Amino acid sequence: MLVTGGVVVALLAPVAFDRDSFPLSTYPMYSRARGQAVTFATAQAVDEDGNASTLTLAVIGDSDDPLIVAGELRTSIRNDRADERCEEIARRAGVWGGLPAGSTTIEVVTERHDVVVQVGGGDSLLERTVHASCEVPT
Amino acid sequence: MTDVLDTPTRTRSLPIVDAVAPPERLAMFRMLIGTFALVYLLIRLPVFLQLGDRRTGFDGVGVAGLLDGPVSNAVVAGTVAVTVVAGIGFVLGWRFRSLGPLFALGMLALGTYRGSWGQLLHFENLMVLYLLIVALAPSADTWSLDARRRADDRRHAGAPTVYGWPIALASLALVITYVIAGIAKLRYGGLDWVFGDTLRNHVAYAAARLDLLGGTPSPFAGLGVRVESVWPFAAAATIAIELAAPIALLGGRIRTVWVIAAWLMHLGVLAFMLIGFPMPLFLVAFAPLFRIERLWTDRPPWLLRPAPQRAD
Numbered sequence: 446m447l448v449t450g451g452v453v454v455a456l457l458a459p460v461a462f463d464r465d466s467f468p469l470s471t472y473p474m475y476s477r478a479r480g481q482a483v484t485f486a487t488a489q490a491v492d493e494d495g496n497a498s499t500l501t502l503a504v505i506g507d508s509d510d511p512l513i514v515a516g517e518l519r520t521s522i523r524n525d526r527a528d529e530r531c532e533e534i535a536r537r538a539g540v541w542g543g544l545p546a547g548s549t550t551i552e553v554v555t556e557r558h559d560v561v562v563q564v565g566g567g568d569s570l571l572e573r574t575v576h577a578s579c580e581v582p583t
Numbered sequence: 584m585t586d587v588l589d590t591p592t593r594t595r596s597l598p599i600v601d602a603v604a605p606p607e608r609l610a611m612f613r614m615l616i617g618t619f620a621l622v623y624l625l626i627r628l629p630v631f632l633q634l635g636d637r638r639t640g641f642d643g644v645g646v647a648g649l650l651d652g653p654v655s656n657a658v659v660a661g662t663v664a665v666t667v668v669a670g671i672g673f674v675l676g677w678r679f680r681s682l683g684p685l686f687a688l689g690m691l692a693l694g695t696y697r698g699s700w701g702q703l704l705h706f707e708n709l710m711v712l713y714l715l716i717v718a719l720a721p722s723a724d725t726w727s728l729d730a731r732r733r734a735d736d737r738r739h740a741g742a743p744t745v746y747g748w749p750i751a752l753a754s755l756a757l758v759i760t761y762v763i764a765g766i767a768k769l770r771y772g773g774l775d776w777v778f779g780d781t782l783r784n785h786v787a788y789a790a791a792r793l794d795l796l797g798g799t800p801s802p803f804a805g806l807g808v809r810v811e812s813v814w815p816f817a818a819a820a821t822i823a824i825e826l827a828a829p830i831a832l833l834g835g836r837i838r839t840v841w842v843i844a845a846w847l848m849h850l851g852v853l854a855f856m857l858i859g860f861p862m863p864l865f866l867v868a869f870a871p872l873f874r875i876e877r878l879w880t881d882r883p884p885w886l887l888r889p890a891p892q893r894a895d
Contacts, residue, residue: 447653452752456700456759467645467698468711472764476771477698487795508630510655511793512858513606517640517704529639556795558785563794564805 465530482571484557486518488534490548490581496554498545504537519554527553527577553577602747607876609717609746610726612753613683614674615875616713619867620690623710631693635659637700644703644756645695654696662692676727687711687718706860709868714758726879753871754795758828760888761887762847765825776818783814789856790894801857817851831872842869845848 455469465471488505489497520531535551535554538544553576563569594685624631633654666689669837672682691714694707706822721741723729768776790804807813824844827870851865 447753449748449752451753453759456756456763460763465703466810467695467703468708468715469645470703470705470708470763471767472708472760473706473767473771474705474764475769475785476764476776478772478779478781479788481780481784481787483784483788483791485795487794492813499795499797505796507633510630510796512704513700513702514796515699515792520640520642520701524640524750526639558795560784560791561808563791564787564800564808566805569791569859 457468463513479562481559482557483560484555484572485524486515486553486555488518488531488551488553490538490545491550491552491578492545492547493549494547500534500538500551501541501543502540505534507533507537522553522555522576531577531579535581537577543582547583551579551581591754594628595748601744603743604750605876606721606725606741606746607880608874609722609749610724611752611875611878612713612870613676613679613717613722614726615867615870616710616717617670617674617686619862619865620686620710620714621667621674623680624663624667624670624690624693624859628667629662631697633787634696637738641699642701643695643699645698647695647699650699659696662689662696664872665689666693674713676723676729679723679727679729683718683722687714690714694880701850708759708864709757710862712760713753713871716753716756718751721745722749754832757868757871758831761825761828765822765828768822768825776821777825778815778818780811782816782821783811786814786855789858792827793857801855804852804856807855820844821848834872838872840864840871845869 459469459471463471481500488500490500491497501511502511502514506517516550518530531553534553536550537564538548538551550577555574555576556570557568557572558569559571560569589617604891618826635654635658638653641650642668666686667680669686669689674688684855691711694704694711698704699705722747724741741771772781786804790800790808794802824841831838846863846866849860853859853864860868
């Protein structure tokens with residue numbers, strides 16, 4: 446009975462303290478109210494004319510999981526480590542066979558999009574901020 | 584494997600502390616969650632091994648918060664290797680008293696360390712909780728190599744509550760997890776989560792994020808987002824399913840209805856957001872709610888071993 450009670454208290458403790466952790470959690474995924482305008486962290490390849498191209502999950506975050514790639518990139522920007530992360534991405538982009546021809550630079554950016562318009566294929570970009578820029582090694 | 588003795592099982596009351604179950608049920612739970620976790624670890628092996636190369640961006644969560652910084656590559660590789668070996672022992676019930684807890688702690692350590700780089704993966708939480716519960720229970724008293732080593736694996740069998748309680752505890756962890764997820768939506772999202780466009784926007788957000796990161800969004804996302812009227816109903820159903828999880832403890836038809844509803848909810852999340860929660864999608868999360876020993880005892884005839892022919 447005591448152990449059962451202890452386990453229940455432990456499971457509920459993150460809710461009481463509003464603190465997400467592992468393996469005890471507040472399970473906050475997708476729980477916030479969300480509007481149509483959302484800011485995303487990403488990295489893009491940019492050519493000399495300033496045209497930006499999408500990279501891949503593996504090039505941006507060395508992972509196939511978008512949650513991990515996006516989460517870690519956000520953390521890098523928040524902790525002022527965007528330059529470091531930019532160099533890492535540029536190194537991977539340099540050996541990536543799919544890098545668009547003429548791409549010379551990697552930019553770590555946050556972009557604000559209207560997500561409903563974006564999913565519909567429309568012009569959704571509302572705002573773009575460059576946090577770091579670095580050259581693709583040749 | 585031996586036949587299951589006729590152990591009474593309470594399903595209509597709310598058995599938590601005095602729940603009873605045959606040892607075979609706990610053994611089957613051990614095999615199911617152990618196999619799931621081991622396969623998960625093996626599939627994600629490159630991701631876990633890669634953690635050893637990382638030197639920046641560490642932000643310890645859980646017990647990893649005690650670390651000053653990243654551990655060495657050798658420590659990560661060693662933990663992964665030991666956890667894989669312990670996982671095989673966990674599934675087979677081999678030297679379970681030591682390898683069982685070692686596997687659970689290994690998965691806890693790897694999950695904690697993996698989550699210490701800026702992004703928690705919440706579907707790993709329940710898996711680790713189940714492993715800890717099973718590892719600390721007599722889950723290898725039967726249907727295991729340890730039991731086979733003993734002449735009579737029933738001789739060491741404990742009281743039915745010894746096997747029922749861990750399963751009841753796992754069931755409790757399952758339903759509490761869902762209730763917390765439901766509470767989070769009301770707490771952080773408020774009523775707007777149900778009555779506003781939040782769920783539709785989350786679906787659009789998941790698709791847009793994948794697109795901007797160079798992935799391939801769900802082909803259903805664009806179509807779903809255009810059908811605006813359906814999302815408030817889907818949102819209300821999601822919260823109702825999550826908050827109603829405790830009814831699954833009642834057992835019987837009401838449990839089965841809830842499990843189907845929860846499974847469909849996860850299927851919807853996968854279809855529209857390409858976010859897979861493998862434990863519920865493969866039904867392993869719901870295993871403690873059922874008489875899962877029947878997966879083996881009621882197996883189809885073609886799996887039955889033919890009786891030896893007696894020479895007269």
